[in-house]
Amino acid sequence: xxxxxxxxxxxxxxxxxxxxxxxxxxxxxxxxxxxxxxxxxxxxxxxxxxxxxxxxxxxxxxxxxxxxxxxxxxxxxxxxxxxxxxxxxxxxxxxxxxxxxxxxxxxxxxxxxxxxxxxxxxxxxx
Amino acid sequence: xxxxxxxxxxxxxxxxxxxxxxxxxxxxxxxxxxxxxxxxxxxxxxxxxxxxxxxxxxxxxxxxxxxxxxxxxxxxxxxxxxxxxxxxxxxxxxxxxxxxxxxxxxxxxxxxxxxxxxxxxxxxxxxxxxxxxxxxxxxxxxxxxxxxxxxxxxxxxxxxxxxxxxxxxxxxxxxxxxxxxxxxxxxxxxxxxxxxxxxxxxxxxxxxxxxxxxxxxxxxxxxxxxxxxxxxxxxxxxxxxxxxxxxxxxxxxxxxxxxxxxxxxxxxxxxxxxxxxxxxxxxxxxxxxxxxxxxxxxxxxxxxxxxxxxxxxxxxxxxxxxxxxxxxxxxxxxxxxxxxxxxxxxxxxxxxxxxxxxxxxxxxxxxxxxxxxxxxxxxxxxxxxxxxxxxxxxxxxxxxxxxxxxxxxxxxxxxxxxxxxxxxxxxxxxxxxxxxxxxxxxxx
Numbered sequence: 001x002x003x004x005x006x007x008x009x010x011x012x013x014x015x016x017x018x019x020x021x022x023x024x025x026x027x028x029x030x031x032x033x034x035x036x037x038x039x040x041x042x043x044x045x046x047x048x049x050x051x052x053x054x055x056x057x058x059x060x061x062x063x064x065x066x067x068x069x070x071x072x073x074x075x076x077x078x079x080x081x082x083x084x085x086x087x088x089x090x091x092x093x094x095x096x097x098x099x100x101x102x103x104x105x106x107x108x109x110x111x112x113x114x115x116x117x118x119x120x121x122x123x124x125x126x
Numbered sequence: 127x128x129x130x131x132x133x134x135x136x137x138x139x140x141x142x143x144x145x146x147x148x149x150x151x152x153x154x155x156x157x158x159x160x161x162x163x164x165x166x167x168x169x170x171x172x173x174x175x176x177x178x179x180x181x182x183x184x185x186x187x188x189x190x191x192x193x194x195x196x197x198x199x200x201x202x203x204x205x206x207x208x209x210x211x212x213x214x215x216x217x218x219x220x221x222x223x224x225x226x227x228x229x230x231x232x233x234x235x236x237x238x239x240x241x242x243x244x245x246x247x248x249x250x251x252x253x254x255x256x257x258x259x260x261x262x263x264x265x266x267x268x269x270x271x272x273x274x275x276x277x278x279x280x281x282x283x284x285x286x287x288x289x290x291x292x293x294x295x296x297x298x299x300x301x302x303x304x305x306x307x308x309x310x311x312x313x314x315x316x317x318x319x320x321x322x323x324x325x326x327x328x329x330x331x332x333x334x335x336x337x338x339x340x341x342x343x344x345x346x347x348x349x350x351x352x353x354x355x356x357x358x359x360x361x362x363x364x365x366x367x368x369x370x371x372x373x374x375x376x377x378x379x380x381x382x383x384x385x386x387x388x389x390x391x392x393x394x395x396x397x398x399x400x401x402x403x404x405x406x407x408x409x410x411x412x413x414x415x416x417x418x419x420x421x422x423x424x425x426x427x428x429x430x431x432x433x434x435x436x437x438x439x440x441x442x443x444x445x446x447x448x449x450x451x452x453x454x455x456x457x458x459x460x461x462x463x464x465x466x467x468x469x470x471x472x473x474x475x476x477x478x479x480x481x482x483x484x485x486x487x488x489x490x491x492x493x494x495x496x497x498x499x500x501x502x503x504x505x506x507x508x509x510x511x512x513x514x515x516x517x518x519x520x521x522x523x524x525x526x527x528x529x530x531x532x533x534x535x536x537x538x539x540x541x542x543x544x545x546x547x548x549x550x551x552x553x554x555x556x557x558x559x560x561x562x563x564x565x566x567x568x569x570x
Contacts, residue, residue, distance in 0.1 A: 040253060041291055042334030049336075056330060060569070086569035090323070116253045 008072050008104055012079060015109065016067065022058045024051065032108035039114050061086035065095055077102040130222070130278040130441055131414065132377040134368060136361065137186070137282070139179060139256070140289040140398055142386030143172070143409040145354055153302055155354040158362035159411070162381060166413030167422045167458045173429050173485065174385050174406045177475040178398045180234055182384035182430060183284075187213045187237075189434035189449030192474050193542050197234075198552055199476035201559030206236040211446035213434040214240030214280060220443050223277040227267050228284040229255045241282075245270065256286045257293070260360025268367040275371045283364070287357040288387065290324075290396050291332030292349035294356050301352050308345035309337040316341055319395035323560075323570040328396070346396055347389045375416050378440050382433065383408035392516070401473050401483035401492050402516050412458050414440075424457045426467030427487065436466065472538055478561050480553040484535040490516065491531035495553040499561055505532060 011030060018026035028051055031037075037044040037053055044053045068080040079100040088096055098116040102109055143149040146156045148163035149170075176185050176192035184190075184197040188210050196204045218224045218240045225243035232255065238244050245266045248258035267283055274281075287294075307313075316339075319325035333340040340346055361381075368377060386405040388394035398405050410428070412418055417440075431451035438445045439455040454466025473483045479502070480495035492506040507521035507528045521528045539551055564570040 036336070039331065039334075041293060041332040042330050043336050044334065045336035049338075053330075087327070090564060090567045090570035091327075092563075 007107065008075075008077055009070065011104070011107070011109070012070060012077055012102065016064060019054075020064060024054055024058070027054055030109050032105050032110045035109055036111050038112070040116060057085070068097070075104045077104070130220075131417075132278060132373060133217070133222075133280045133437060133441065134377055134379045135280070135282045135437070136364070136379070136381045137183075137284050138288060138357065138381075138383045138409075139284065139286045140385060140387045141354070141383035141408065142404050143383075143407045144404070145351065146409055148411070149409060153351060155302070155351045156358045158358045158365070159381065159409075162361070162365065162379070162413055163411045165415065165420050166379070166411055167418050167424060169410035169412070169424045169428055169454070169458070171425070171427045172382065172408050172410040173427060173471045173473065174408060175429050175431055175471065175473050177385050177401070177405060177473070178477055179230070179384055181475075183230060183237065184234075185431050186382075186384065186433055187239075189213070189431050189445065189451040191431055191450055191472070191542070193539070193548075193552070194450060194546060196552070198474055199556065199559040201477065201563065202556060206234075209448075210236075211434075211448045212236070212239045213437065214282070216240070216434075216438060216443060216446060217280045217441075218242060220441075221278060222280045223274055224280045224282075225270055225274070226282045226284070227263050227270070228282060229258065230284065243270070254291070256289045257291070258286055259295075260285050260287050260357050260364075264360055264364050264367075267364060271367060271371060271373075275373060285357055285360070287353045287360070288350055290328070292346065292353050292396070293332055294349060294352035298352040298356050301348065301355055303345055303348035306342060306344075308340050308342045309335055310341055311338060313341035315343050315390075316346075316395065318393060319343075322395065323564040323567075324397055325395060326570065343390045343395070350387065350389060350396070377414065378417075378437070379411075379413040380433070380437065381409065381411040381413075382430075384430070397478070399475055399478035401475060401479075401481050401490075403490075403510075403514070406473055406483070406485070418458055419460050422458075422460060424454065424463075426454075426457070426464065427469070427471050427485070428452075428454045428466055429468060429471050432466055470534075472535065474553060476553050476556060477559055478565075480556075480558045482535055482539065482553065484531050484538075485510075486531075487511075489527060489531065491521075491528060491535060493532060493535060495551065496558060496561075497554070499558055499565070507531070 015030040037050045044050050062085040065082045065084050071078045082095050082097045084095045096116050098114050101113045103111040145151050147160040174182050176182050181192045181197045184195050188195050192198045214224045224241045226241045227245045229246045229248040230237035247262045247266050248255040320329050329339045385398045387398050388404050391404045392400050392402050394400045435445040435449050435451045435453040436455045439453040452466040456462035456465035471485045475481055482493045484491045488511045490508045494500050494502050494504050505521050506519045508516040
């Protein structure tokens with residue numbers, strides 16, 4: 001069990017590092033072929049769709065500002081992160097905090113869901 | 127029974143009138159709201175003097191035109207004057223127990239004025255505060271009604287279901303769309319929307335499905351209608367709870383909206399800007415079985431700034447002098463068919479566009495103040511009697527009408543600025559707040 005959790009944690013670390021460096025191939029290596037990715041209210045299913053999401057996010061300059069915590073229970077990991085991007089900045093949101101729930105299958109990410117904390121998109125327009 | 131009538135003010139963010147059955151929509155989006163209309167009075171032409179949400183709700187509460195209260199845009203640092211009249215303040219001063227079930231106060235503090243109770247279930251949500259559902263609001267509203275049923279109360283509920291993102295719950299998923307493939311990659315009808323900052327975000331979030339982005343605008347419009355049908359069921363539960371408490375006869379129920387929604391009309395996609403009737407024309411239904419005639423309709427133009435004085439007259443209170451709106455209460459009761467009507471309605475917006483409009487019963491003139499940000503005609507003119515959809519701009523064909531209306535509009539603005547002691551037209555000075563920052567920003 002300890003070995004399995006370490007592997008899961010390592011996979012998360014590998015992915016976060018690859019994302020930070022915008023290494024598309026390394027990122028995609030972390031995903032299962034049937035993986036799904038839920039980003040805010042949108043859903044991306046399958047490798048090519050998830051690859052498209054990564055390209056869009058890299059183009060938008062999405063960066064992980066900090067990882068606020070990682071907890072792992074069996075095949076589910078919860079990662080608390082704060083992100084920023086050029087688009088968020090354009091909308092006067094300097095950062096966006098949220099929780100990423102990750103599920104694993106066969107040593108790969110099978111599902112990932114980013115849920116942001118409550119925001120009012122108009123609150124900084126003053 | 128309380129001496130003073132209770133007031134239940136229901137406002138739906140982004141609900142255009144013509145999407146309701148009682149305003150002529152052929153699809154069954156609103157069976158309960160239609161039944162409410164049949165039990166009460168319908169104001170056929172309620173128009174918004176200001177867009178979008180903050181300007182319009184500030185007008186609703188103050189009974190003032192946006193030029194007077196100064197809240198003309200979302201992206202501005204304007205603040206409401208502390209001495210501005212405010213409907214909930216008038217009511218709490220008169221002994222009402224006041225409650226808002228709403229979240230506007232978190233964006234602009236004045237929306238909390240005069241409320242003894244301010245309940246915001248959206249603080250529990252992840253992501254957007256406007257994702258709060260009618261069920262979540264009712265879960266707070268109905269117990270509040272039960273607890274305060276013996277006090278004269280003013281309860282304001284602000285529902286967000288038909289505001290984007292349109293994400294109706296699963297039981298409504300198959301309504302109002304006749305088939306086809308909503309994610310057909312060959313359909314390019316939303317290409318212009320994807321270029322707008324709101325569209326760019328929508329494409330990657332709420333319009334993104336496992337099969338790809340939604341590409342059929344008719345499907346997005348169906349999502350709007352589904353949200354409305356879901357909301358209609360929620361309103362039914364709220365009104366049933368009110369009636370079950372035995373409060374129907376002594377409660378004025380007012381159902382309205384802050385602004386409408388453009389569902390692709392005029393090249394505006396699933397948002398509320400542009401001074402066209404799809405965005406300016408909102409519903410108003412009043413039910414009070416003891417005082418109002420079931421099934422009556424008020425045909426004249428009234429405006430959102432008239433609502434506060436109308437409520438105050440209904441409950442026997444005098445409107446503060448600084449409220450500019452005119453009560454149309456007597457036209458709702460049938461005592462005076464012409465009470466409160468306007469022959470002219472002037473509207474302004476300064477968020478995604480900077481524009482003024484002057485609307486009569488037969489024509490509308492739209493005057494752009496976009497200046498360097500403009501991609502629209504300097505002025506547009508529509509003959510509403512022949513072209514209610516405002517599809518054929520006749521400004522170039524009918525210069526005498528356009529000139530006369532423009533002169534009347536400019537004169538009104540000039541006179542109002544002088545009375546208010548304001549040096550210049552704020553639309554020209556400030557420019558369209560979000561457009562300036564977002565449309566010019568390639569990162570948005």
